[in-house]
Amino acid sequence: MAKPLTAEQKVLIIGASHGGISMAEQLRKQGFDGAITLIDREASMPMERPPLSKAWLLAAADEEKSGGFLMRQPEWFQENKVEFKKGCDAVAADPVAKTVTLANGDALAWDHLVLATGAVPRALPLSDEVEQSGRVHVLRVPDDAEKLSQAMTNAQRMAIIGGGYIGLEVAASARKRGLDVTVIEMAPRILARVASPEASQYFHDLHQAHGTNIMTNAAVDGITSTEDGLEISITTPSGQEMIKVDLALAGIGVIPDLALADDLGIDQGNGFIVDGDYRTGQDNIWAIGDVALATEGYTQGAMRIESVHHAQMSAEIAAAVMMGARPKTHEVPWFWSEQYDKKLQSAGLVPQGAETIARQGKRDGAMSFWSFDQGVLTAVESIADPQAYMIGKTVITEGTPLTPDQIADPEFVLKSLIGR
Ligand SMILES: Cc1cc2nc3c(=O)[nH]c(=O)nc-3n(C[C@H](O)[C@H](O)[C@H](O)COP(=O)(O)OP(=O)(O)OC[C@H]3O[C@@H](n4cnc5c(N)ncnc54)[C@H](O)[C@@H]3O)c2cc1C
Numbered sequence: 001m002a003k004p005l006t007a008e009q010k011v012l013i014i015g016a017s018h019g020g021i022s023m024a025e026q027l028r029k030q031g032f033d034g035a036i037t038l039i040d041r042e043a044s045m046p047m048e049r050p051p052l053s054k055a056w057l058l059a060a061a062d063e064e065k066s067g068g069f070l071m072r073q074p075e076w077f078q079e080n081k082v083e084f085k086k087g088c089d090a091v092a093a094d095p096v097a098k099t100v101t102l103a104n105g106d107a108l109a110w111d112h113l114v115l116a117t118g119a120v121p122r123a124l125p126l127s128d129e130v131e132q133s134g135r136v137h138v139l140r141v142p143d144d145a146e147k148l149s150q151a152m153t154n155a156q157r158m159a160i161i162g163g164g165y166i167g168l169e170v171a172a173s174a175r176k177r178g179l180d181v182t183v184i185e186m187a188p189r190i191l192a193r194v195a196s197p198e199a200s201q202y203f204h205d206l207h208q209a210h211g212t213n214i215m216t217n218a219a220v221d222g223i224t225s226t227e228d229g230l231e232i233s234i235t236t237p238s239g240q241e242m243i244k245v246d247l248a249l250a251g252i253g254v255i256p257d258l259a260l261a262d263d264l265g266i267d268q269g270n271g272f273i274v275d276g277d278y279r280t281g282q283d284n285i286w287a288i289g290d291v292a293l294a295t296e297g298y299t300q301g302a303m304r305i306e307s308v309h310h311a312q313m314s315a316e317i318a319a320a321v322m323m324g325a326r327p328k329t330h331e332v333p334w335f336w337s338e339q340y341d342k343k344l345q346s347a348g349l350v351p352q353g354a355e356t357i358a359r360q361g362k363r364d365g366a367m368s369f370w371s372f373d374q375g376v377l378t379a380v381e382s383i384a385d386p387q388a389y390m391i392g393k394t395v396i397t398e399g400t401p402l403t404p405d406q407i408a409d410p411e412f413v414l415k416s417l418i419g420r
Contacts, residue, residue, distance in 0.1 A: 004324030005112065007033040011322075012100060012108055014090050014260070015116035016040035017049060018311035019289025021071050023114050024082045026319035036082045037108060041089035044142055046071040050308060052145040053169035054338050057152065058176060069142070093263040095282055100260075112322060113264075115272055115280075115287040116315075119254035119306065124161065126223060133225040135232045136248045139166060148249065152177055155246035159183075159234055161220050163190030165337045167251030168203060172339040175210050182213040182243055184220055184234065195346070196356040198369045199381045203339065210340055218242065256291045256304065269293050271304040277327060278318040286322070288314035297330035300349060307335045332396050345386065347393035348379035357407045361385035368392065370407045377402050387414065394418050 005011070011027060013020045016038050024036050040046065047069045056069060077084045092101040099107045121138035130136060137148045148170070152158070158174050160167040163185035174181045183190065189200040190207075204214055221237040234242045256271045266280045267273040271293030274280055278288050289311035295302045313331055320327035334347040342365070350356075354371035361367060361384070368388035371379040376399075380392025391414045395402050406412045 005032050005034060005322050009111035010035040010037065010109060011112045011114065012110035013038045013114040013116055014040075014100065015118055015289070015291075016042070016046040016084065016086070017071070017116065017118055017289070018308045019116035019118065019291075019315055020114070021046055022312040022315035023116060023288060023319060024080065026316045027322070028080050028082075030319050030323045030325060032319075032323060036080075037085065037110075038077075038082055039085045039088040039090060039102070039108070041087065041103075042141055042143075043087040045074065045086065047142045049140075050336075052139060052142065053166050054173060056142070056145045057149050057170065057173035090260060093260045095264050095285065098284075110284075112284045112286065114318070115260065115266075115285070115291060116289050116311070117257040117259070118290045119256045121250065122253045122255050124220070124223065124250045124252065127225075129229075130223050130225045130232060133229040133232060135225065135229075135246065136223060136250060138250050139170065140254070151247050152179060155179060157182075157243075157245040157247070159243055159245045159248040160251055161234070161248060162251035162253070163187075163192075163214065163216070164251055164253065165191065165194065165335075167249065168207065168339055169337060170249050170251065171207060171212050172210070175207075175212055176340075179247075180213075181211075182215060182245070183207065184218045184242065185214070185216045186219045188217050190214065190216065194350070196350045196354060196369050196371050196379070196381060198356045198358050199344075199346075199383075202367065202369075202383065203344075206340060206342060215242070223248065254290070254306065256293075258291070269302070273302075276317075276330065277321040278314050279321065286318045288318050294330075298333075298349075300351070305333050307333060309334050332393055334393060342383050344381060344383050345389035346379065346381040347389060348377070348396045350379045350381075354378065355404055357404050359388065359407055360410070361388055370404070372404050375403065391415070391417055 013023050024038050051069050089103040090100045091103050098110050101107050121140050158179045158181050160171050160183045163183045171181045171183050191200045222235045224233045231244050233244045236242050258268050261268045272287035274287050274292045274294050276296030278286050290306045293304045317327040332347050337344040350371045351373045354373055356369050356371045359368050366385035368382040368385050377395050382389040400417050
C-alpha cells in the first residue's frame with residue numbers, strides 16, 4: 001500500500017473538468033488536509049460538458065448558460081481550500097524537480113501530480129479558406145458550444161460529420177432549432193463504435209422520424225468553400241460533391257491530450273498508461289478521466305473510457321490510493337445520452353459479435369437492448385426505461401445468471417433478478 005499523503009504535501013491537478021474537480025473533491029472527502037492546486041487553460045469557470053451538445057444549444061439567455069452549467073459555484077473552491085487557477089496552460093513539466101511550467105513562465109511545485117487533461121476533438125484537415133469561413137466547428141468546451149450556437153442562428157442547412165453520440169445530440173438540437181440536418185457517417189451504421197446494432201437502428205429511425213437525413217458508408221474526403229465564403233461543400237474520396245451546407249460539425253472522435261507525456265517520461269498509448277489505481281509508471285504521477293488508458297480493471301483489457309462516470313470513478317479510486325486507503329473496485333462503465341425526448345442509459349460494454357435481444361418496457365416508448373457474450377450479459381442499453389437500466393447494471397455487476405431466452409420472454413419479470 002502506498003505511503004499516505006501528509007498535510008505538508010502539495011497536490012497539483014492539471015485539468016478542471018469532470019475528472020480534475022472530482023479529484024479535488026475526493027481528496028477532501030477522504031481527509032486530505034494539505035494544499036490542492038487545480039489549473040485549467042480555459043479562461044472560464046469550469047462548466048459541465050454534457051449540456052454543451054444538448055441544453056446549451058437550446059438555452060436562450062447568456063446568464064442561463066454561464067450560471068446554469070457551472071460545475072461548482074465559486075464558493076466551493078474557497079470552502080474546500082482548493083486554489084483554482086483558470087487560464088493557465090501547463091506547457092512543460094519536470095518529474096525530478098517536481099514542477100510544472102505554465103505558458104506565462106510561472107512554475108508550480110508538486111509532491112503528487114494528477115493529469116486530468118482529457119481529450120481534444122479530432123480535427124478534419126481544412127484549407128485556410130475553409131478554416132477562415134468559420135463554417136466548420138468542433139465541440140468540446142463551452143467556447144466551442146457558444147460559437148456553434150451562434151453559427152446555428154444564421155444557418156439553414158447543417159452537416160454533422162460523424163454519427164457518434166455527440167454528433168447525434170447536436171443533430172437533435174439543430175432539428176429542434178429548425179435546421180435541415182444531414183448526418184454523414186463513414187461506417188455502415190451510426191454509433192458503430194459504442195452501441196449494439198439494434199440500438200444504432202433505434203436511433204437511426206428516431207432521427208429519420210424527426211426529419212434528419214442520415215448517410216452511412218459515406219466517407220468525407222474534403223470540404224471546400226465557395227468564393228464568397230457563404231457555403232461549404234462536402235466531398236467524397238472520389239471528389240464528388242456530397243452535399244452543400246451553411247454549417248458543419250466535425251464529430252469524429254477525440255484525441256487524448258498527452259502533451260506533457262514526454263517531459264514526464266510517462267508511457268503512452270492511446271492515453272497515459274496507468275494501472276487499475278490510475279497510477280502512471282512514474283512515482284506520484286497519476287492520470288484519470290478521458291486521458292487515462294487503464295491496463296487493469298476491465299475484463300476487455302486496456303481501455304480508455306470517455307464518460308463523466310469514468311472521470312468521477314477514476315478520481316475516487318486514485319484519491320483513495322493516495323490516501324493509503326483501499327480503493328473501491330472498478331464499477332461497470334455507464335453512460336447516458338439525450339436525443340429529442342428520449343433518454344438513453346447504458347451500462348457495460350457491447351462486445352463485437354454480441355447477441356442482442358430487444359425488450360419492450362412497460363411504459364409507453366420504453367425499450368431496452370440486452371447484449372450477451374457467450375451467454376453472459378455484458379451490456380444493457382435502455383431508452384426511457386430506467387428500471388431495465390438499473391436491473392441490467394446490477395445483473396452485470398453481480399454476475400446474476402440470466403439467459404437471452406429469459407429476456408426475450410415478455411412474461412419474464414425483470415424484478416425477479418434483484419434482491420435475491
Ligand atoms: C459535448 C459533449 C457532450 C457529452 N455528453 C456526455 C454525456 O451525456 N454523458 C457522459 O457520460 N459523458 C458525456 N460527455 C463526455 C464527458 O464530458 C467526458 O468524458 C468528460 O468531460 C471527461 O472529463 P475529463 O476531466 O477527463 O476531461 P475533459 O472534460 O476533456 O477536461 C480536461 C480539461 O483539462 C484541461 N487541460 C488539458 N491540458 C491542459 C494543460 N496542459 N494545461 C491546463 N489545462 C489543460 C482542458 O482545458 C480541459 O478543461 C460529453 C462530452 C462532450 C464534449
